[in-house]
Each structure stands twice: as structure tokens, then as C-alpha cells.
Amino acid sequence: MFSLPKTATIIEVGPRDGLQNEARTVNTEDKLDFIKALQEAGLKEMELTSFVSPKWVPQMADARDIVAGAQKIGRQMVLTPNERGITSALEAGADSIAVFVGVTNSFNEKNINKTTAESMETxxxxxxxxxxxxxxxxxCISTAFYCPFEGKIDPQRTIDLCRQFVDWGVDELSVADTIGLANPQESHELFSRLKEQFPEVLIAAHFHDTRRMALAxxxxxxxxxxxxxxxxAGGLGGCPFAPGATGNVATEDLVHMFHRMGVDTGVDLEKLYEAISLIEPHVSNPLHTGMYTLYKNRK
Incomplete structure (x- = not known):
């Protein structure tokens, strides 16, 4: 019989991964209000924004203002695709960065016009x-399970890529089911191997809910x-470079499931619902995740 941890940490990616694919431009102040409300709900680790070219991801054009305006609570990470992004992030006051690469060449070339090996060399x-x-x-390891262009990924390819990052001294691996095709057996297999091989590194699981299997x-x-x-939060998300990818697993659904199993996250669900209600009017589509829908019907 397996045992569950007493606590789990939720890294909130709504302000970055959640909004990056949003068609409607969200004002900087509305983003900052969203971030503040998420922090007040107990989410102490967060991806705030991304220092990418506004040409490719217009929603992230206000990255400097977001870093400057957000309260310094917990670990606040920013996505940085290259040297220019890292330099800009550090100049803006960031002290935690996230880099990203896809396991497959096809995904990388569509994303940043480089093969996986070229990306790693950079x-x-x-x-x-x-x-x-x-x-x-x-x-951040994209297409760790499936690629929209190359299909199913051999787990060893993902592990080998993670090993390179570990050898270079990264603090954390965020391993992603980018297009939401993984199943629980595949999830358990890959993460068991990663935990066994890299016990000294923080490992985070990143699931999209394309086939409604993110919670499983x-x-x-x-x-x-x-x-x-x-x-x-709210299941916001998607990936502009991964056809078919839908939103990330909803924070509120994940927190609710963990709490029901006795795994504490330190997140106040009622305050989290309030945070989601702040951002909902500013996004294109209604947010209708399981727990948030129950919250709205209850009001």
C-alpha cells in the first residue's frame, strides 16, 4: 500500500501559462490584481510572466511592469527563453527564472526555430x-509524454534531457504533458523514474486537461x-505553439482533490475562487472548471 505526502506545493502558472494564449489583451493592473488575490489565497510560488518577444506572445509585453508591480511574496518565477530574456528579467528585479525546451526537435523548431540540441547548447x-x-x-520540459508533431515520446528521451539539466545544476524540473494526452499509467511510470534518478532535484508535474485526465x-x-x-486558476491556459493543447489542470480542482485526500496545500479555496472571479471578466471564454462552477452556482 502506498502512502501519500502530508503536504503538496502548488505552483500557480495562471498569470503566465494561463494568460499567454488569451486572445483578449488583459490590462497590466488587472493582471496584478489577479496575482495579488492568488497570493492572498495562499499560493506562494508562481510563474508571473514571460520575457519573450511581444511579436510572438503579445500578452506578455508588460513583463517588466508585472515584475515591478507584483508583491514580493514567496518564489516568483519568470519564463526566459534566451540570453536577452534572462538579462531583461534580472534587470527588472527577478531572482527566479524558468527556461524551457521541448523533448522533440519538431516542437522546438515550431517554438523557437532551433532543434533540441541547439536549444540546449544555447x-x-x-x-x-x-x-x-x-x-x-x-x-520546463515540454512534450515530455507526447508531441503534437511526433506523437508518443519514449520516456528515456525525457529522462536523458532532464539529466542534462540536472548536470548543469538546475534547481527544479517542471515536466509537462503539453498537449494533455498522457494517461495515469504513463504519468506514474515517468515520474517514478524521475524521482528515483534525480532525488536531489525538485520535480514538478505539469498537466494539461485536453482529455480530462489531468487530475488522474x-x-x-x-x-x-x-x-x-x-x-x-480557473483552468486558464494553452500553448500557442502546440496545436490542440487546452488549459492547464485547474488549481481549484487540484487543491480540492488533495484536501479531500488529506494532503494540505496551504491554499484557501474560497479566496482562490475570489481570485478567479477577478480575472474571469477579462478573458475571452467563461471559466467552467468543476469546483469553480459549483462556487458560482452556490452564490
């Missing part, structure tokens, strides 16, 4: 320099030993 000196400067570095996959990762999970 990232290696940047990561080593960041670690020398005392910066927290998170490595999160549970499978939990019993594999993972106690860190990316999630997006």
Missing part, C-alpha cells in the same frame, strides 16, 4: 552563469512521490 552557459549568480533556475495524472504522479504541481 542554454547551458546561461544556466551555469545564473547559478553562479545565485539565481533559482527552473527547467496528478494523482498518479502524487503516488509516484511527486509533491509539486503546476496548476492554473
Amino acid at each position: 542554454l547551458q552557459p546561461l544556466i551555469k552563469k545564473a547559478k553562479q549568480d545565485g539565481i533559482f533556475v527552473r527547467a 495524472n496528478a494523482y498518479a504522479a502524487l503516488i509516484a512521490g511527486v509533491d509539486r504541481f503546476d496548476a492554473s
Whole structure:
């Protein structure tokens, strides 16, 4: 019989991963209100924004203002695709960065016009320099289970890519089911192997809910030993470079499931619902995740 952890950490990715694919431009002040409300709900680790070219992701054009305006509570990470992004993030006051790469060449070439090997060659000196400067570095591993262009991924390919990052000294691996095709058996297998091989590194599970299996996959990762999970309030999200990807697993649904199982997240669900209600009027589509829908029907 397996045992569950007493606590789990939720890394809130709504302000970054959740909003990056939003067609309607969300004002900076509305984003900051959303971030503040999420922090007040107990979410102490968060992806705030992304220092990418506004040409490719217009929603993130206000990254500097977001970093400057957000309350300094807990770990606040920003996504940085290259040296320019890292430099801009650090100049803006960030002290925790996230880099990203896809397991497959096809995804990388669609995303940043580089193969996986070329991306890694570029990232290696940047990561080593960041670690020398005392910066927290998170490595986001996209298409860890399935790729929209190449199909199912051999788990060993994902593990080998993670090993490179570990060898370079990253603090955390965020391993993503980018297009939401993984099943619980695949989740348990990969995360069990990752936890066994990299016990000294923080490992977070990142699931999208394309086939409505994100909660089941999160549970499978939990019993594999993972106690860190990316999630997006209201189920916001998607990926502009991954056809078919839908929103991330909803923070409120994940928190509710964990709490029902006796796994504490430190998140106040009522305050989380209030945070979601702040951002809902500013996004294109109604938010109708399970727990948030119950909250609205209750009002």
C-alpha cells in the first residue's frame, strides 16, 4: 500500500501559462490584481510572466511592469527563453527564472526555430552563469509524454534531457504533458523514474486537461512521490505553439482533490475562487472548471 505526502506545493502558472494564449489583451493592473488575490489565497510560488518577444506572445509585453508591480511574496518565477530574456528579467528585479525546451526537435523548431540540441547548447552557459549568480533556475520540459508533431515520446528521451539539466545544476524540473494526452499509467511510470534518478532535484508535474485526465495524472504522479504541481486558476491556459493543447489542470480542482485526500496545500479555496472571479471578466471564454462552477452556482 502506498502512502501519500502530508503536504503538496502548488505552483500557480495562471498569470503566465494561463494568460499567454488569451486572445483578449488583459490590462497590466488587472493582471496584478489577479496575482495579488492568488497570493492572498495562499499560493506562494508562481510563474508571473514571460520575457519573450511581444511579436510572438503579445500578452506578455508588460513583463517588466508585472515584475515591478507584483508583491514580493514567496518564489516568483519568470519564463526566459534566451540570453536577452534572462538579462531583461534580472534587470527588472527577478531572482527566479524558468527556461524551457521541448523533448522533440519538431516542437522546438515550431517554438523557437532551433532543434533540441541547439536549444540546449544555447542554454547551458546561461544556466551555469545564473547559478553562479545565485539565481533559482527552473527547467520546463515540454512534450515530455507526447508531441503534437511526433506523437508518443519514449520516456528515456525525457529522462536523458532532464539529466542534462540536472548536470548543469538546475534547481527544479517542471515536466509537462503539453498537449494533455498522457494517461495515469504513463504519468506514474515517468515520474517514478524521475524521482528515483534525480532525488536531489525538485520535480514538478505539469498537466494539461485536453482529455480530462489531468487530475488522474496528478494523482498518479502524487503516488509516484511527486509533491509539486503546476496548476492554473480557473483552468486558464494553452500553448500557442502546440496545436490542440487546452488549459492547464485547474488549481481549484487540484487543491480540492488533495484536501479531500488529506494532503494540505496551504491554499484557501474560497479566496482562490475570489481570485478567479477577478480575472474571469477579462478573458475571452467563461471559466467552467468543476469546483469553480459549483462556487458560482452556490452564490
